Amino acid sequence: MPDAADDPSDDPADGRAATADLEAVLASLAYLLTRSQEHERRIAKAGITAARSDVYLLRALTEADGPSRVGDLADRLMVKPSHVTRQIDRLESQHLVARTPDALDRRARRVALTADGRSLLERFKQANITGLTDALDGVPAPDVAATVGVLGHLIERYVQRVRGSLLADGDDGPPPAPEARPALRAAVEP
Numbered sequence: 001m002p003d004a005a006d007d008p009s010d011d012p013a014d015g016r017a018a019t020a021d022l023e024a025v026l027a028s029l030a031y032l033l034t035r036s037q038e039h040e041r042r043i044a045k046a047g048i049t050a051a052r053s054d055v056y057l058l059r060a061l062t063e064a065d066g067p068s069r070v071g072d073l074a075d076r077l078m079v080k081p082s083h084v085t086r087q088i089d090r091l092e093s094q095h096l097v098a099r100t101p102d103a104l105d106r107r108a109r110r111v112a113l114t115a116d117g118r119s120l121l122e123r124f125k126q127a128n129i130t131g132l133t134d135a136l137d138g139v140p141a142p143d144v145a146a147t148v149g150v151l152g153h154l155i156e157r158y159v160q161r162v163r164g165s166l167l168a169d170g171d172d173g174p175p176p177a178p179e180a181r182p183a184l185r186a187a188v189e190p
Contacts, residue, residue, distance in 0.1 A: 042131065046123035050096075057087050058096065058113060058121045067100055067110035078162055096120060 032038065039052050050058070060076045061068060070088065074081040088111055091097040096117035102108035113121070136144060 042127045043124060045130075046120075046127040048120045048123055050120065050124070054087055054091055054096075055121070055124060057084065057091065058117055061097065061111065061113045061117070062121060067112035069102065069108055069110055073111065078159075091117070 034052065036052075043050055056077060057073065060073055063076070064072070068076075070081050070084050074084045077084065088097055088099070092099060094116075095114055097111050098114050099109040099111055102110050
């Protein structure tokens with residue numbers, strides 16, 4: 001029986017090659033998923049009109065525990081609060097979000113999805129799921145589940161690195177969560 005030290009899967013060159021392959025696949029996937037024409041096709045299929053950035057903001061609102069402050073949404077989306085404010089103005093005019101007073105700070109407002117906003121987002125998600133279901137036809141469910149796990153981990157690490165980079169560049173973005181700092185150091189140290 002071969003020794004674990006002789007396992008070819010532990011070869012750093014193999015790891016770099018696999019990572020390079022992953023980068024190429026992710027770049028292609030990002031391109032396909034973020035193409036303006038594809039977004040327009042999906043929203044038309046869902047019977048809605050919304051910009052890509054608006055959809056991300058609506059998703060961020062669904063992930064929050066109740067109404068959110070503009071600053072918290074900007075932190076989550078890793079953008080400037082002024083950008084989120086403009087989006088909220090646009091979405092509010094479409095009755096997709098509503099602002100309410102903040103019980104803890106009378107100067108602040110909280111933002112929440114309206115029933116129309118939840119409906120729009122659900123139709124968009126269903127259109128995406130239909131497209132993914134077609135694209136994944138014949139791919140075994142365990143492979144899909146493993147992909148979800150790996151990509152979830154990758155996203156978590158990237159978010160930590162981006163937030164760490166914002167701080168290193170002097171940006172006023174949010175610091176990584178305290179429990180994320182050791183993982184962040186491990187991700188950026190050679």
